[in-house]
Amino acid sequence: MKSTKLIAICFLFFIAFLGSLGAFDFQVPTAADIAGFGTILAPLGSSNAKESQTAKPGFIPRSDIALKTEYAEIQAPSSGAVIYSQHESPLASVFSFPLGGAVAILHPESYISLVSGLVLDDAMFNQTGKGHENSLKKGASLGQAIGSGIYPEGYCGVRLFDLKNSLWINPLFLASWLHDRTAPVIQNVWLTNGNMQGNAPIELKTTVSRGKYIECQQATYEVSVAAIDSIIPGSRSFSAPYKIVIVLDGKTSIDTSFIAASCKNEGLSFLGNPAPSSKVILENGAYLVGRILLQRGQHEIEVHVSDYAGNESSLKTSIMVN
């Protein structure tokens, strides 16, 4: 009952949220390669758990998207007022911030966009400020994508903040040019009960052959999912999937997505987990998606992972709870 209510609230929020976003004239630059919102930051393009384990310092999900565009010139994604710009110091004796050249634009629809990883055009210095109201038209050149601390060579980043709802929004919803026909890949799904000392996480994908049961004890389990998605077919980067749904005995128990990250005092909250954002990613590189109560008896668990275009991969397992 509780979960039905939660899903209904999430649905209403989704409709209200995307409704306001739909009226926003925002153009995500057309890209040949993308690392999407929620993707583990450290090794760009890799959500592979084994690879990521060696890169703990960046073991957090992205709150932006990284793009490799066809042309290096990056244009303002929408009209607005420039409220902040930073650039790399021309001399190494002065510290430069890791986002590299970056421009933050306040849009009239109450969003702030931040485009980074650029070498800024001189116009960004000369035309902004000094009573020019810092206004910028959609399509105006911001600079060239060259990469920076967070982006590889030639990449830039786009992030979008919703002021009204205090959320970092997934900008891929505004990339109307995306045509993805490849479903995400579910690498593994784990059930973990932190109270059961010494018990290894239960793997739903690999441990049991067809027609057999997985056996476990009655408890509340954390569900974590390792999955990757290729947003642009044939590109080098893998991204986090968009939506993860866990169905227990035909009823939706968990329905979560990388639609946005909410702002908390301790940082960012992804997939409904508490901030900081590192709490959404487990040591094995899987995303912590929620908790389910498994009571004694036989159960069917379905895991549905989908991407932005609605392509879906599923996994179905039977569990015997003792």
Next chain:
Amino acid sequence: MKKRRFRIVAFIVAAVLFVLLSVRGTKKQEQITETIFLPFSSALDPANISRQYPTPSLIPFLGDGYLGYVDSVSNKLYAAQFSDRAAIDSSGWISYDRLATAFHAFSVGSKPSTLAGYGYPWFKSSRRFMIRADQMGIAEIRTDGSIVWEREFPMPITAIDATPTTLGIGFLDGSIRLLGTKGENLYSESWNYQQNSQYDSQHIRTVYGIALSGDARYAVVFRGISPRTIDSYRRAGTGFVKFSERQLHGGSPLQATMCYAEDDSHVVIAQGGQLIYYNTKKNYIRELADVDASASPDSDTLVQHYVLGPTGSNTIAVLQVQSKNPKAAKVLILKHGIIEREESGAVSVSVGKGTLIIVRRDGVGIVKGWQQ
């Protein structure tokens, strides 16, 4: 008669006082005893610095392609080249590339090593920090790169300053946080999005710069475009309280660099072509330079200022860079905002006890007797 004698005595006393005071006023200038230039071509390898070396005489410096130490007692230069970026303090340095992938660490008296990191190292006030690559987190690190504490923020960092006890951070949305030595919150000021219905650039007051006084009793925050303000905070108990707000006319959205003078008398702010002097004691502002306003006929030349840091007493060093080829740089040392010393071709400065190091592309100048 008595009155006349009193006048003569009073005159003599006044004259003696005047002479004494005026001598004191020029004392610092007169004590510059020696200026030496040491070229990088004849520099020693920093690996030769022994661990037992008396570190107070070693002054770290960071130039544009070279970094190292100057031994201000024996006039020895230890220098190494770095290709992209670096951070240095008295214990060693970390060099890294702009993609934050190749970290090389050097500790004085130890062998070079590599370390893992995901951000840009930034050293200040004998503390080492790693600003996370997405600019939404910071960690204080040890010399081996291990993390002392780390914090994530909901907004990108746009301004930063640190003292031995306090870390000041400004954010894109106008929030500020002042953190203690363990990353604990001493003070925070947030903008509540839900309670505000106006989202124009007058209400989003991005922090462009933040400066802490040496003892961290005061903080100055430079924020907003229209209005653009300089907000002052002072320590109150375990937290901070805002006590002053000064407005400036129309602003630019560029990230700024700023710092307090060592005697806490004033702050200098550099933002693009602009240089602003803020007297913290008398609470007034003076615009020192505005390159855009005094537009030169050569409009292709972009002049930018960067505050390098305090250079002792009431002086602050500023780097001026002309962006067009050939890239010309000079260091201005400002005394209460007035040019005290101008070093053409210099790219940075460092200060040690009684010594000013002027870093150039081909070597370093050592000015002895500085600010003593």
